[in-house]
Amino acid sequence: MLLVAMPGASAEERARQASVDDADDRPSLSRALADESELLQAFYAQRDHRPAWRDEETIAGLVSTLRALDEDGLTPEDYRPDDIEAEYRSVRDEDADSERQIHYELFASRMLFTALEHLQRGKVDPKSLSADWEVPVEAPDLDLAAISDAIDQQQFDRMLVEARPPYTPYQRLREGLARYRDIERQGGWERLPERDSALRVGDDDDVELLRERLAVAGVLENGATDDGDEDNGAASGEAREGADPRRFDSDLEAAVRRFQRRHLLEPDGIVGRQTLAALNVPVERRIDQIRLNMERARWLLHGLPEAYVLVDIAGYELSYFRPDGEVWRSRIVVGQPYRRTPSLRSEITHMTVNPTWTIPPTILRQDVLPAVRRDLGYLWRERIQVLSPSGQPLDPWRVDWDNPGNIVLRQAPGPQNALGQLAIRFPNDHMVYLHDTPAQGNFSRYQRAFSSGCIRVENIRGLAQLLFDDTDSDQDIDARIDSGETRNVSLANRMPVILHYWTVNPDDDGALSFRPDIYERDDELLRELDRPLEL
Known part of the structure; x- marks a missing residue:
């Protein structure tokens, strides 16, 4: 019998019961796989057709794993974690018929492997977006034995680590996504008002707001160099001691140049039309930019x-x-x-x-x-x-x-x-x-x-x-x-x-x-x- 939770049972007792249940369900599961993908068939062949989703703890691990895909810029709802969790409650009873339980078993596995393939190779087919796409190297096949073992050992994080592109740029994008979402949770940044003239050294209109924006960008912090960036950490946004924070001074000009270099703008230290537009891009848009470039990384970062x-x-x-x-x-x-x-x-x-x-x-x-x-x-x-x-x-x-x-x-x-x-x-x-x-x-x-x-x-x-x-x-x-x-x-x-x-x-x-x-x-x-x- 699939999915029979045994509250209060020891790990040894659960394993012994699972072994009995598996033996009962293998023939039915094997027959049901005939209409599934080759990947799912290979996965269950690797497991000798043992069910994977037998108890509440394993289901909780799966649901948590699917929800964690948000940290990779994917949409967890695509992989139905709420449905997996809700459906488990209705099929875990011993009275649930075997066909319904097998249907649930395959549904849960299908969602997991869809998520892992998207994490490894990307959700969007790049050829559907551009006829000039010509990058023939594809990601390696998923390690089905390692995935099966991770499920049995309830080491779901290991599956995600194995599926992600194994290169530093992807990890840095992932870390950057977390930082910008933290900025979003803190309220993001306030827009600078549109102006008829550029903002430059000597001006005092909107300068305090500009300092606040560049502080969030991390280019006003002490010791910032010309290579500073929005990701380098929180900054005080304060002018140096003795300086008037309401006045556009040389230190602020240097910070504007750092921001401009980072965004491939002419580094003149003046907040003109293009620089103002870059400063006013909302944090939500920056988050989307990081997410879609993580998708591009999933297309490319394989077998370098x-x-x-x-x-x-x-x-x-x-x-x-x-x-x-x-x-x-x-x-x-x-x-x-x-x-x-x-x-x-x-x-x-x-x-x-x-x-x-x-x-x-x-x-x-x-x-x-x-x-x-x-x-x-x-x-x-x-x-x-x-x-x-x-x-x-x-x-x-x-x-x-x-x-x-x-x-x-x-x-x-x-x-x-x-x-x-x-x-x-x-x-x-x-x-x-x-x-x-x-x-x-x-x-x-x-x-x-x-x-x-x-x-x-x-x-x-x-x-x-x-x-x-x-x-x-x-x-x-x-x-x-x-x-x-x-x-x-x-x-x-x-x-x-x-x-x-x-x-x-x-x-x-x-x-x-x-x-x-x-x-x-x-x-x-x-x-x-x-x-x-x-x-």
């Missing part, structure tokens, strides 16, 4: 190799995690909102030194052809050659530029080439790559979505030489480029590369950085994450 290149699209940063544990970082420029850099996972195979640039169809149609129609001299200034589809040179004067047909435009190699002097290649369906650029000035901007989809990398020569060194490729990148020869140079061993989109990112010290949603992807993901689960 020892060494890899990570392109943080929304953060405009490339990080190369080297085999020796060192992390090399660089600023990048990514695709404009209407020419988005895709999310993908691939492997760097080779580099092109002194590349030519065959102008892609979209750029040709939208950018280059209009320029050529205005002034044919554009081709000579940009060192662009006109070719037939088979690669034969064409006379630009003989081309009908209003209806050019299937021509190919190719820019000659050199420092002014759109790809600069180096491109780092990896297979993908979107024809994107990392590359150099003659427009070095754009790297000094704080928001850098200017490209046509590919990723421009500051100091790409330094990255290339490290990749050669770390993959046992005997190459001198400077010598290759200085030769002036256009050539593909292979890596001796491929290097994994990941392009991904994070609008909240934990720094090395655990502080959270909030970024503008340049591709406007957050709201759609949040809607799907919060959509009630249909079972």
Whole structure:
């Protein structure tokens, strides 16, 4: 008989009774599993078809575990903890028929495994949100033996630990979620009033309220550095001794700069329109941002190799995690909102030194052809050659530029080439790559979505030489480029590369950085994450 609670019985007596009950129920449970998922069938096969949910203590552990998923940004109600708890009361009596008890047994297991799969791999299918999703590495299979043992030992926390992505960024997002929910419980922060003019050094309007807001942000605390953040702890919000807290002074200006850097805003120390908007984002929205980026982490953070290149699209940063544990970082420029850099996972195979640039169809149609129609001299200034589809040179004067047909435009190699002097290649369906650029000035901007989809990398020569060194490729990148020869140079061993989109990112010290949603992807993901689960 399933689910027979025995109040007052010893653990030994409960175990002995459970063994008798299990033997009675295994044939019925085995038959009922025929219509269940392969995962549930494998789980009960692992248990030799022993029921898992036999007593009140185990049910309480399951319910508590499902409710704890709130700490991972998931919605506990999706997994019906209240229904599991209520239904147990109605089927635990010895008079409840076996079919009803088996139905309950499978319902409880189904909810548990749905929750564990969502915790491990994400609730939302990223392919349903973006056709350009190209990250083929999936999470490993759940360890059914370990889950079965954890249930029997009533060590439910162990199941959650095993299912979560086992990487530090996820844990830091989880910790950040707890901190921001604590801020929410304390009332959040008050909005700063809209202003006709910027708030700056010397002003005294709304300054006390600004101090309070930056105090909650953690950038006014004593000893705060330029790397401070909203997560660094509570701060007094008081001006230094002897200073007037109602006046915008140099210390407050420095705190505003710290806040601006953290949110990828121009760090001018002035509370203008963009900074005011970032300060006034309510804590509830920040919590949602953390939750949806935890979902993105569940899509991605599986099976990361020892060494890899990570392109943080929304953060405009490339990080190369080297085999020796060192992390090399660089600023990048990514695709404009209407020419988005895709999310993908691939492997760097080779580099092109002194590349030519065959102008892609979209750029040709939208950018280059209009320029050529205005002034044919554009081709000579940009060192662009006109070719037939088979690669034969064409006379630009003989081309009908209003209806050019299937021509190919190719820019000659050199420092002014759109790809600069180096491109780092990896297979993908979107024809994107990392590359150099003659427009070095754009790297000094704080928001850098200017490209046509590919990723421009500051100091790409330094990255290339490290990749050669770390993959046992005997190459001198400077010598290759200085030769002036256009050539593909292979890596001796491929290097994994990941392009991904994070609008909240934990720094090395655990502080959270909030970024503008340049591709406007957050709201759609949040809607799907919060959509009630249909079972």
